[in-house]
Every structure is written in structure tokens, then in C-alpha cells.
Amino acid sequence: MTTSDLVQQIQNKKSFLCIGLDVDIDKIPKHLLDEEDPIFAFNKSIIDATHHLAVAYKPNTAFYEAYGLKGWKALEKTIQYLNTNHPDIFTIADAKRGDIGNTSTMYAKAFFEDLGFDSVTVAPYMGKDSVEPFLAFTDKHTILLALTSNKGAFDFQTKMVEGTEVYKTVLETSKTWVNSKNLMYVVGATKAKFLADIRKIVPDSFLLVPGVGAQGGSLSEVCNYGMTKDIGLLINSSRGIIYASSETNFAEAAAAEAVKLQQQMEAILNAR
Numbered sequence: 001m002t003t004s005d006l007v008q009q010i011q012n013k014k015s016f017l018c019i020g021l022d023v024d025i026d027k028i029p030k031h032l033l034d035e036e037d038p039i040f041a042f043n044k045s046i047i048d049a050t051h052h053l054a055v056a057y058k059p060n061t062a063f064y065e066a067y068g069l070k071g072w073k074a075l076e077k078t079i080q081y082l083n084t085n086h087p088d089i090f091t092i093a094d095a096k097r098g099d100i101g102n103t104s105t106m107y108a109k110a111f112f113e114d115l116g117f118d119s120v121t122v123a124p125y126m127g128k129d130s131v132e133p134f135l136a137f138t139d140k141h142t143i144l145l146a147l148t149s150n151k152g153a154f155d156f157q158t159k160m161v162e163g164t165e166v167y168k169t170v171l172e173t174s175k176t177w178v179n180s181k182n183l184m185y186v187v188g189a190t191k192a193k194f195l196a197d198i199r200k201i202v203p204d205s206f207l208l209v210p211g212v213g214a215q216g217g218s219l220s221e222v223c224n225y226g227m228t229k230d231i232g233l234l235i236n237s238s239r240g241i242i243y244a245s246s247e248t249n250f251a252e253a254a255a256a257e258a259v260k261l262q263q264q265m266e267a268i269l270n271a272r
């Protein structure tokens with residue numbers, strides 16, 4: 001999917017919401033445990049109830065890997081379901097990969113070729129040759145961790161090295177990499193005030209912004225500091241939406257939470 005397809009979808013749906021599919025078997029409604037594949041059954045219901053409100057879905061692969069082969073199968077069925085029924089929706093494998101070059105190529109093949117995701121999250125720590133194998137897939141997007149939502153972001157990412165914060169060096173340096181136009185960046189909603197500086201370095205890039213809802217980040221602050229003329233933001237909420245209810249009405253409850261965010265987004269878009 002191209003960035004302009006994503007922008008078009010945002011305009012059509014008046015939403016820049018990304019729903020995180022972080023499925024914890026201990027949190028899903030008990031009646032689903034009778035299904036042959038409870039994780040996929042949960043995801044299918046959430047997608048069916050929310051696809052008109054969201055422009056992206058982001059399964060975090062940890063929540064599938066934790067269940068071994070069954071979890072991976074559920075991830076595969078989920079991405080196939082999205083690609084077959086909602087090919088216009090942007091898909092993100094939140095896998096936070098990155099390794100020496102030949103290994104990164106295999107990660108990229110796994111998420112782009114085998115599973116068919118539009119994008120994958122990648123850690124920048126190992127540098128250019130660990131990220132460029134993802135960027136070699138020119139019809140896909142690589143979403144680089146820049147400034148993450150957790151407290152530990154202050155351990156390294158904001159440290160000054162040679163006069164510049166590390167996250168700024170990540171942003172600046174990544175722009176020199178082959179096919180860098182297909183880069184997006186993760187910036188936590190809990191770090192909204194940093195967005196003003198981030199926009200000076202990457203004025204037009206799309207940012208994946210997790211951390212609203214359960215982690216306490218503010219949607220309006222993120223938009224104030226981070227929105228571009230093409231919106232440039234994908235705001236993720238996982239637990240706040242998918243675990244709105246643990247009863248049989250879970251999908252309707254998830255849709256009700258997604259509508260709240262979508263309506264705030266629509267109001268922000270209309271006020272521009």
C-alpha cells in the first residue's frame with residue numbers, strides 16, 4: 001500500500017486510528033475458548049465490528065509467539081482475513097526486529113512475503129545494514145523505533161551523544177539510507193512534546209504513535225505537535241479498545257471505544 005492510499009483512506013474514514021490486536025488468552029471472553037481457534041475468533045469479531053473506524057491494525061507478534069504454533073497460525077489467519085476482506089486497510093506487524101543483514105532479510109521475507117503485512121516495526125540499534133534489508137522491499141514500509149512510549153526510553157534514546165540526543169541521530173541518519181522514503185517512525189504518545197523537534201527532522205513522515213489509552217498519552221497533544229498537512233499520524237490503541245468488555249458483547253464494546261477515538265479524530269480533522 002502506498003502512503004497516498006493511506007492518506008486517502010484517512011480522508012474517507014475521517015480516522016487515523018490503528019487498532020492493536022494484542023490478544024491475551026486470559027483476557028478474552030470465556031465463551032470463545034470453545035472455538036477451534038479462540039485468538040482468530042476474537043480478532044475476526046473485533047475486525048468485523050471496527051473496520052469502518054480504523055485505517056490500520058497492528059498485531060503485536062509477541063502475543064502470538066507466546067502461544068507457539070497455534071499463535072503463529074492465528075496471526076497468519078488474521079492477516080489473511082484482513083488482506084482478503086479489507087485490502088484497503090494498512091497492516092503493521094509490530095515485531096521490533098533487526099539483526100545482521102542476512103538475518104534481517106529473512107525477517108523481512110517472513111513479514112512481507114510469507115505473511116503479507118504492509119509494514120513491520122524495526123529496532124535501529126544495529127544500524128544501517130540491519131534496516132536496509134527491510135527497505136529493499138520497495139512496496140512495503142519499515143517503521144523504525146525513534147522515541148518509544150515507555151519510561152526506559154530515557155535510558156538511551158534521549159541521551160546526548162556528540163551533542164545530539166540519540167533519537168534525533170536515529171531520525172537524521174535513517175534519512176540517508178536507501179529507499180528511506182518508505183520509512184515511518186514510532187513515537188510514543190507519552191512523549192508528545194518531543195514531536196515539535198521530531199517534526200523539524202522528519203516533517204512529512206508518517207508516525208506510528210502508541211500510548212494513548214492504557215498508557216495515558218493524549219490524542220489532542222499528539223495532534224497539536226505532530227500532525228502534518230497529510231495528517232502523518234497513525235494513533236494506536238490496543239487494550240483500551242479490544243478489552244473494553246470481557247462479556248459476549250466484547251465486539252460492540254470495542255466498537256464503542258473505537259468510535260470515541262474516531263469521533264475525536266474527526267473533530268480534529270474538521271477543525272484544521
Ligand SMILES: O=c1ccn([C@@H]2O[C@H](COP(=O)(O)O)[C@@H](O)[C@H]2O)c(=O)[nH]1
Binds near residue numbers: 022060213214
Ligand atoms: O513505544 C512503543 C512501541 C510499541 N508499543 C506497542 O504498542 C501497543 C500499545 O498497547 P496499549 O495497550 O494501547 O498500551 C503494544 O503492542 C506495545 O507493545 C508501545 O506501547 N510503545
